[in-house]
Amino acid sequence: MRRALALLLALAACADPQGGTGPVPPLREVASVEISGPGATLLTGEVMALTATPRAADGTPVPGRRVSWTSGSPAVVAMQGDGRARALALGTATIHATVDGRTASLVLAVLPAQAGELAGRWRLRSFEDRLLPAAYAEFFDEPVGDRIVRHVEIRLDSAILDIEPDGEYARRHIFTEWHDGVVAFRYLWGDHGQLALGGVTARGAVSLESDYIQNLRAEGTVHADRTIRLREPLWVGEALQRTVWEPRAATSAP
Numbered sequence: 001m002r003r004a005l006a007l008l009l010a011l012a013a014c015a016d017p018q019g020g021t022g023p024v025p026p027l028r029e030v031a032s033v034e035i036s037g038p039g040a041t042l043l044t045g046e047v048m049a050l051t052a053t054p055r056a057a058d059g060t061p062v063p064g065r066r067v068s069w070t071s072g073s074p075a076v077v078a079m080q081g082d083g084r085a086r087a088l089a090l091g092t093a094t095i096h097a098t099v100d101g102r103t104a105s106l107v108l109a110v111l112p113a114q115a116g117e118l119a120g121r122w123r124l125r126s127f128e129d130r131l132l133p134a135a136y137a138e139f140f141d142e143p144v145g146d147r148i149v150r151h152v153e154i155r156l157d158s159a160i161l162d163i164e165p166d167g168e169y170a171r172r173h174i175f176t177e178w179h180d181g182v183v184a185f186r187y188l189w190g191d192h193g194q195l196a197l198g199g200v201t202a203r204g205a206v207s208l209e210s211d212y213i214q215n216l217r218a219e220g221t222v223h224a225d226r227t228i229r230l231r232e233p234l235w236v237g238e239a240l241q242r243t244v245w246e247p248r249a250a251t252s253a254p
Contacts, residue, residue: 031057033104042087043113052097068098109224115167123248124159
Protein backbone atom coordinates (compact mmCIF):
# COMPACT_ATOMS: atom_id res chain seq x y z
CA MET A 1 0.00 0.00 0.00
CA ARG A 2 2.78 2.45 0.94
CA ARG A 3 4.68 1.65 -2.29
CA ALA A 4 1.56 2.30 -4.37
CA LEU A 5 0.97 5.65 -2.63
CA ALA A 6 4.58 6.73 -3.24
CA LEU A 7 4.26 5.84 -6.93
CA LEU A 8 1.08 7.94 -7.23
CA LEU A 9 2.79 10.95 -5.62
CA ALA A 10 5.77 10.67 -7.97
CA LEU A 11 3.48 10.57 -10.99
CA ALA A 12 1.58 13.62 -9.72
CA ALA A 13 4.82 15.56 -9.35
CA CYS A 14 5.72 14.90 -12.97
CA ALA A 15 2.31 15.81 -14.33
CA ASP A 16 2.16 19.03 -16.44
CA PRO A 17 -0.67 21.60 -16.11
CA GLN A 18 -2.37 20.14 -19.19
CA GLY A 19 -2.68 16.79 -17.50
CA GLY A 20 0.27 15.08 -19.23
CA THR A 21 3.61 13.99 -17.88
CA GLY A 22 7.15 14.86 -19.03
CA PRO A 23 10.63 15.96 -17.98
CA VAL A 24 11.23 19.35 -16.31
CA PRO A 25 12.58 21.76 -18.99
CA PRO A 26 16.29 22.64 -18.58
CA LEU A 27 17.39 26.09 -17.44
CA ARG A 28 17.96 28.47 -20.35
CA GLU A 29 21.59 29.39 -20.98
CA VAL A 30 22.68 33.04 -20.72
CA ALA A 31 24.42 34.10 -23.94
CA SER A 32 24.90 37.80 -23.19
CA VAL A 33 24.18 40.57 -20.69
CA GLU A 34 22.87 44.06 -21.38
CA ILE A 35 23.34 47.05 -19.04
CA SER A 36 20.96 49.99 -19.15
CA GLY A 37 20.56 53.15 -17.11
CA PRO A 38 19.21 56.70 -17.29
CA GLY A 39 22.51 58.12 -18.54
CA ALA A 40 26.27 57.86 -18.55
CA THR A 41 27.17 61.02 -16.59
CA LEU A 42 26.83 61.70 -12.88
CA LEU A 43 27.71 64.57 -10.57
CA THR A 44 29.69 63.72 -7.47
CA GLY A 45 27.35 62.48 -4.74
CA GLU A 46 24.68 61.30 -7.14
CA VAL A 47 23.30 57.76 -7.22
CA MET A 48 22.19 56.11 -10.46
CA ALA A 49 20.22 52.85 -10.68
CA LEU A 50 21.52 50.49 -13.36
CA THR A 51 19.76 47.41 -14.72
CA ALA A 52 21.36 44.26 -16.10
CA THR A 53 19.32 42.05 -18.43
CA PRO A 54 20.61 38.53 -19.15
CA ARG A 55 19.65 37.34 -22.63
CA ALA A 56 19.53 33.97 -24.35
CA ALA A 57 21.12 33.33 -27.73
CA ASP A 58 17.89 34.39 -29.46
CA GLY A 59 17.94 37.74 -27.61
CA THR A 60 15.05 37.05 -25.26
CA PRO A 61 15.49 37.91 -21.56
CA VAL A 62 16.41 35.16 -19.11
CA PRO A 63 14.73 36.07 -15.80
CA GLY A 64 15.57 34.97 -12.30
CA ARG A 65 19.37 35.07 -12.50
CA ARG A 66 21.70 36.65 -9.96
CA VAL A 67 23.72 39.68 -11.14
CA SER A 68 27.18 40.48 -9.76
CA TRP A 69 28.12 44.19 -9.99
CA THR A 70 31.70 45.54 -9.84
CA SER A 71 33.44 48.86 -10.53
CA GLY A 72 36.81 49.10 -12.24
CA SER A 73 37.49 52.33 -10.28
CA PRO A 74 35.71 52.06 -6.94
CA ALA A 75 37.27 55.35 -5.73
CA VAL A 76 35.40 57.10 -8.58
CA VAL A 77 32.16 55.07 -8.68
CA ALA A 78 31.15 52.59 -5.98
CA MET A 79 28.71 49.81 -6.90
CA GLN A 80 26.08 48.27 -4.64
CA GLY A 81 24.73 44.77 -5.00
CA ASP A 82 21.35 45.99 -6.27
CA GLY A 83 22.91 47.83 -9.23
CA ARG A 84 23.04 51.31 -7.74
CA ALA A 85 26.13 53.35 -8.72
CA ARG A 86 27.32 56.10 -6.37
CA ALA A 87 29.58 58.84 -7.81
CA LEU A 88 32.44 59.64 -5.45
CA ALA A 89 35.12 61.58 -7.36
CA LEU A 90 35.88 63.26 -10.68
CA GLY A 91 36.91 60.71 -13.34
CA THR A 92 35.61 57.70 -15.22
CA ALA A 93 34.81 54.17 -14.09
CA THR A 94 33.99 51.04 -16.06
CA ILE A 95 31.07 49.18 -14.50
CA HIS A 96 30.74 45.42 -15.01
CA ALA A 97 27.61 43.26 -14.65
CA THR A 98 28.21 39.48 -14.65
CA VAL A 99 25.60 36.73 -14.94
CA ASP A 100 26.53 33.05 -15.23
CA GLY A 101 30.02 33.96 -16.46
CA ARG A 102 28.79 36.45 -19.06
CA THR A 103 29.80 40.09 -18.53
CA ALA A 104 28.68 43.44 -19.91
CA SER A 105 30.43 46.78 -19.30
CA LEU A 106 29.40 50.42 -19.16
CA VAL A 107 31.61 53.50 -18.73
CA LEU A 108 30.31 56.17 -16.34
CA ALA A 109 31.75 59.69 -16.22
CA VAL A 110 31.71 61.67 -12.98
CA LEU A 111 31.76 65.48 -13.10
CA PRO A 112 32.11 67.89 -10.16
CA ALA A 113 28.99 69.11 -8.39
CA GLN A 114 30.73 71.98 -6.56
CA ALA A 115 33.32 74.47 -7.78
CA GLY A 116 35.46 73.66 -4.73
CA GLU A 117 36.10 70.18 -6.12
CA LEU A 118 38.36 71.85 -8.71
CA ALA A 119 40.44 73.57 -6.05
CA GLY A 120 44.15 73.39 -6.72
CA ARG A 121 46.66 74.57 -9.31
CA TRP A 122 46.01 74.06 -13.02
CA ARG A 123 48.38 74.70 -15.91
CA LEU A 124 47.53 75.65 -19.46
CA ARG A 125 48.35 72.68 -21.68
CA SER A 126 47.44 74.14 -25.06
CA PHE A 127 45.62 76.90 -26.92
CA GLU A 128 44.14 76.50 -30.40
CA ASP A 129 45.69 72.98 -30.39
CA ARG A 130 49.22 74.35 -29.83
CA LEU A 131 51.15 72.89 -26.90
CA LEU A 132 52.95 75.33 -24.62
CA PRO A 133 55.38 76.99 -24.98
CA ALA A 134 54.12 78.19 -28.35
CA ALA A 135 54.19 81.18 -30.68
CA TYR A 136 51.39 83.56 -29.73
CA ALA A 137 51.92 86.38 -32.25
CA GLU A 138 54.41 87.30 -34.97
CA PHE A 139 55.28 90.59 -36.63
CA PHE A 140 57.70 91.40 -39.44
CA ASP A 141 59.60 94.64 -40.04
CA GLU A 142 58.16 96.00 -36.81
CA PRO A 143 59.12 99.53 -35.63
CA VAL A 144 60.61 99.26 -32.12
CA GLY A 145 61.93 102.54 -30.74
CA ASP A 146 64.29 104.06 -33.31
CA ARG A 147 64.84 100.88 -35.33
CA ILE A 148 63.04 98.28 -37.40
CA VAL A 149 63.08 94.70 -36.09
CA ARG A 150 62.91 92.20 -38.90
CA HIS A 151 61.14 89.47 -36.91
CA VAL A 152 59.24 89.96 -33.66
CA GLU A 153 57.80 86.84 -32.03
CA ILE A 154 55.75 86.77 -28.85
CA ARG A 155 55.63 83.34 -27.20
CA LEU A 156 53.28 82.14 -24.49
CA ASP A 157 55.64 80.31 -22.15
CA SER A 158 53.26 79.19 -19.42
CA ALA A 159 49.97 79.92 -17.69
CA ILE A 160 48.71 79.00 -14.23
CA LEU A 161 45.15 78.92 -12.87
CA ASP A 162 44.79 78.74 -9.07
CA ILE A 163 41.34 77.77 -7.78
CA GLU A 164 40.41 78.12 -4.10
CA PRO A 165 37.91 75.88 -2.24
CA ASP A 166 35.32 78.69 -2.37
CA GLY A 167 35.64 78.93 -6.17
CA GLU A 168 37.77 82.08 -6.24
CA TYR A 169 40.35 81.89 -9.02
CA ALA A 170 43.53 83.72 -10.04
CA ARG A 171 45.04 83.43 -13.53
CA ARG A 172 48.41 84.49 -14.85
CA HIS A 173 50.07 84.13 -18.24
CA ILE A 174 53.79 84.60 -18.92
CA PHE A 175 54.90 85.79 -22.36
CA THR A 176 58.37 86.34 -23.86
CA GLU A 177 59.03 88.74 -26.73
CA TRP A 178 61.89 87.79 -29.05
CA HIS A 179 63.58 90.19 -31.46
CA ASP A 180 65.35 88.35 -34.28
CA GLY A 181 65.80 85.31 -32.05
CA VAL A 182 66.95 87.20 -28.95
CA VAL A 183 64.87 87.68 -25.79
CA ALA A 184 63.85 91.33 -25.50
CA PHE A 185 61.00 91.51 -22.96
CA ARG A 186 58.94 89.34 -20.64
CA TYR A 187 55.27 90.06 -19.85
CA LEU A 188 52.97 88.91 -17.06
CA TRP A 189 49.25 89.22 -17.56
CA GLY A 190 46.50 87.92 -15.32
CA ASP A 191 43.20 88.46 -13.56
CA HIS A 192 41.16 87.07 -10.67
CA GLY A 193 37.49 86.38 -10.09
CA GLN A 194 34.88 83.71 -9.43
CA LEU A 195 34.53 80.25 -10.98
CA ALA A 196 31.04 78.74 -11.24
CA LEU A 197 29.62 75.41 -12.39
CA GLY A 198 26.43 74.84 -14.32
CA GLY A 199 25.14 72.17 -11.92
CA VAL A 200 22.44 69.65 -12.80
CA THR A 201 20.89 71.78 -15.54
CA ALA A 202 24.17 72.09 -17.48
CA ARG A 203 26.41 69.26 -16.36
CA GLY A 204 30.06 70.06 -16.82
CA ALA A 205 29.51 73.70 -17.78
CA VAL A 206 32.01 76.08 -16.18
CA SER A 207 32.51 79.85 -16.28
CA LEU A 208 35.16 82.26 -14.99
CA GLU A 209 34.07 85.85 -14.43
CA SER A 210 36.74 88.41 -13.61
CA ASP A 211 36.42 90.74 -10.65
CA TYR A 212 39.43 92.66 -11.92
CA ILE A 213 38.64 93.42 -15.56
CA GLN A 214 35.12 94.52 -16.49
CA ASN A 215 33.19 92.19 -18.82
CA LEU A 216 36.01 89.65 -18.91
CA ARG A 217 34.42 86.21 -18.92
CA ALA A 218 35.51 82.74 -20.02
CA GLU A 219 33.14 79.83 -20.55
CA GLY A 220 33.67 76.15 -21.20
CA THR A 221 33.35 72.67 -19.78
CA VAL A 222 34.90 70.38 -17.18
CA HIS A 223 35.64 66.85 -18.37
CA ALA A 224 35.99 63.54 -16.55
CA ASP A 225 39.53 63.23 -17.97
CA ARG A 226 40.43 66.02 -15.47
CA THR A 227 40.68 68.86 -17.97
CA ILE A 228 38.98 72.26 -18.12
CA ARG A 229 38.35 73.48 -21.67
CA LEU A 230 37.59 77.17 -22.10
CA ARG A 231 36.99 79.88 -24.64
CA GLU A 232 39.02 82.76 -23.22
CA PRO A 233 41.25 85.70 -24.14
CA LEU A 234 44.93 85.07 -23.46
CA TRP A 235 45.56 88.81 -23.32
CA VAL A 236 43.16 91.52 -22.22
CA GLY A 237 40.94 92.84 -25.02
CA GLU A 238 41.87 90.11 -27.50
CA ALA A 239 39.75 87.47 -29.21
CA LEU A 240 38.67 84.29 -27.42
CA GLN A 241 40.83 81.21 -27.92
CA ARG A 242 40.25 77.51 -27.27
CA THR A 243 42.30 76.46 -24.26
CA VAL A 244 42.86 73.22 -22.35
CA TRP A 245 43.85 73.31 -18.67
CA GLU A 246 45.00 70.30 -16.68
CA PRO A 247 45.97 69.73 -13.03
CA ARG A 248 49.57 70.72 -12.42
CA ALA A 249 51.78 68.01 -10.93
CA ALA A 250 53.57 69.08 -7.77
CA THR A 251 56.99 68.57 -9.38
CA SER A 252 56.27 70.07 -12.80
CA ALA A 253 57.44 73.45 -14.03
CA PRO A 254 54.91 76.33 -14.19
